[in-house]
Amino acid sequence: MSARKFLRFQCHEFDAHFHLVREALKPYYALTDVRKNHDWATNGKPTGTFESGGETWRVCLDYDDQPILPWSDPSYRLETAYLYRIYFVCEDATDDGERADRSHRVKGGTITFRPRWPDMKKQDDGTGKISDVNGYMDLGVPYIDAQVQASNIDFERYPDLLAESAAAFGIPRRYFDTFHHTSNIGDAAVYVRIMRSESGSVYAPDGPLARIHSLLESDRSGYRKHVEDNRDRPGDYVTTVVDDGRARKIIRGHEIGKEAKHYYMKDPDTYNPDQYGWHPKLEVGYQTSATDRTVYWEREDDELDRHDLRRELEELLANLLEWAGLDATGGEQYHEDAYFDPDDRERRSLKMVDCPLPKIESEQEAAVMRLWGDMNPSDRAVVDTLLTDGGEVSPQETASETGYCYDTVLRAVDRLEGFIEHTYGELSITSDYAAQEMLKRVRSAEEQFRREVGSTVMEVAEASQGVTSDALDAFVRRYDAGVDRSRDDCRALLKPRVTARTRDHAKEIAREAFTAVCDRFGTHHGIHIRVELADGTMIRWRDLKDQPFSGASYDKGEVRERCSTRSRLDEERENLPRWKKNRFGTTR
Structure with a gap:
């Protein structure tokens, strides 16, 4: 753990569900009162402003129909179940001055209010068929799910912005000061903006993004993804996604699946080199699709919450920068933008580790070298089957393919530990890197054999001719x-x-x-x-x-x-x- 002044990484995307349970459906009734008391035909959508963090914010309220049937409980006072949205945007240098719902909301977002109650039902508009509502959290009591989706705002500010956005329409702030322990985060990311001339080491073929993908375990178990789009310019969009298991191998103790990506904004070449849009971002984000863990807003038990999430995102970003030869404490290697300042540093404790990728590579190469000179015919047959196969192979299939019996294949797998992985009845090579290393040696050996045979033939021919x-x-x-x-x-x-x-x-x-x-x-x-x-x-x-x-x-x-x-x-x-x-x- 290293406690020193690091760059203040900029918070980017954010998506969370805040569950408002204490006041039941009171916030929803208050939103309905605003809708009913406003003259939509004459005045358009309700709007307002508020102050927060020394900034002025504009808000706009809207609502939509949804196929949810009104709650049949006697306490429910409405004949509808509308979905409400509050759009909010900061009046800063990036503000376009448009009404909040029409604005690009570079710094801002949307709050979607959904009423929730036990055993919710919906009705299909076409058939009239009534069915259960899937995909929501049934807490056994009525509550409001306030989903906040926004960007370029520090994660800790969202509760205040939620309360102030509602208060701009006369809804009491006290409705939003307590969140149920099931409140959770679906997306969060932090970034830095790197000078274009300095960022090549991040997305290079031997850089940390590519090596994370190629050196960790086989993609036949778990989840990982690597995409490179260099068509418009080098490093235009390079991303690597790892699941929670692989996240632990990169930095010990990490538990959350993540995406690390190097990318440019749209049409960066329309900017000048002294403008931020010319330069790319390096971003690390939370990936719910690549993790089995739920990240909650705040927990006091062993569950992960926003503090764990932010620490892991910042630790991976700081380490990626150092592994690419960049200074995680800031400096001239970075370019400022409207929200990221390379000179803005704060002292905090982040776990900084020596890059584990060369170590992983060394271990895999050592396993390949050890096995290469010590394989018997059955070992070679199993390896050849896995090298040429494009998917999962079971021991039974390998036995059929090689002609060796099942027990012989299993003994070969035991001998090849460190190179072949045997999980859930499937065999696979531990990593793409190990597979490529073995392929090089197999091909080199085959070519060497042909050359030596050819050399022997030539020597015999020359001897016969004197x-x-x-x-x-x-x-x-x-x-x-x-x-x-x-x-x-x-x-x-x-x-x-x-x-x-x-x-x-x-x-x-x-x-x-x-x-x-x-x-x-x-x-x-x-x-x-x-x-x-x-x-x-x-x-x-x-x-x-x-x-x-x-x-x-x-x-x-x-x-x-x-x-x-x-x-x-x-x-x-x-x-x-x-x-x-x-x-x-x-x-x-």
Whole structure:
């Protein structure tokens, strides 16, 4: 846990249901009185203003029919069950001056009041059929569900705004000072606005958003989603969603499914670089679709509430910034907008952790490397089935596919722990990253096998023709090495087409090249080599002289004698068919 001054992250979307139980349906009757006492035909919709937090807010009341049947209880005094809405908007720099219900409400939103009572019924307008109302919380008593949906307002201000919005129409504030413990949050998000020139590390292929998706467990269990839309500009919309189980793997102790997204507002290129609209946001939001937990407004038991939610959102956002190399305490890497200020900091305690993604990657790669050299035929058959299958595979299906019996498949799964996951009767590879790492090694092994077979065939053919070849010829054949002699920075560049599994494997290849080159020419100077690793990294050694290759000493006289013999053989070889010529001087 780190207690220091962090950026004050801006609250963005918010959606919550406040359950007003104490006063039963009194708030609803009060809204109905406003509707009945207002001259809608002459004055239009009721409007008003109020002051809150040193700001002026405009409000507008409206109502809609709904198919809910009036409550049959004798205490219910109405013959209707309208749904009421109050629109509210802040009169700030983003305000368009329109009536609240017509405004864009950049800072503002809507309060929807729904009456609730036990055993609610509805009537279909077309058929007249009466049925139960589904999807509402039946508390066993009448109450009001006040749903607040808004943006760019600090989460803690919503109770006051709810009460003040209603009070603007003469409805007592005391109706809104207590919320039932079932009041809950459906959406909440916090964001920062990053300078366009600085945000690339967030959405890059090796950045935290992409790696969260690729390095966590298989999508065959739980839920995750990753979307990239770079058609209009790099990083235009890049989002990753993780469920509550994966959230715990990113930051220990987290329990809430979340979405992290990097995105631009609509048509950012119509803005100038010194305007906020030119620059993207990084936002972390709560995802009810990706979590099994309910987040309540306020609880005193072990349930999650708004305080837990805000802490988790801010912790993930702060850590994502640091993992992308950005300063979570603010500065010139950020751009201000109407609500976010890079210079606005507050001291608070957030859990900051070392990026877990490299650790996850290291563990998965270690499991792949360990298994790669230790698999027996049944293990390879199971892995091959999972690598080629596009969905869930049961042990029984795997046994049928591979030809091995069910018990043999289960023993293989036990041996492959850490690479294969066995849950709910299904087998899957633990992550996309692990699957790709294994595929690289499988393909590399297959290609290496073909090359070695081809090399053996060539050696047998040359032996049958009495053709003599040296270590460099063997190296070129074995590693399918191209030789580029057209470069200005060296005499020749060796380019093995075999992909090295690891850096140590690359060193072994380079060591063989060093020995072969010195065997033919007596020197390694001017000869370079480039080797590709399985992860796509390119390593280049100049003059083949970097340790650990150049540890051997050579008898110069012996080398000169071999070179003289080689010159004579070169002349003989010129008369051989082209397919037998496999000399260092041939460029592939």
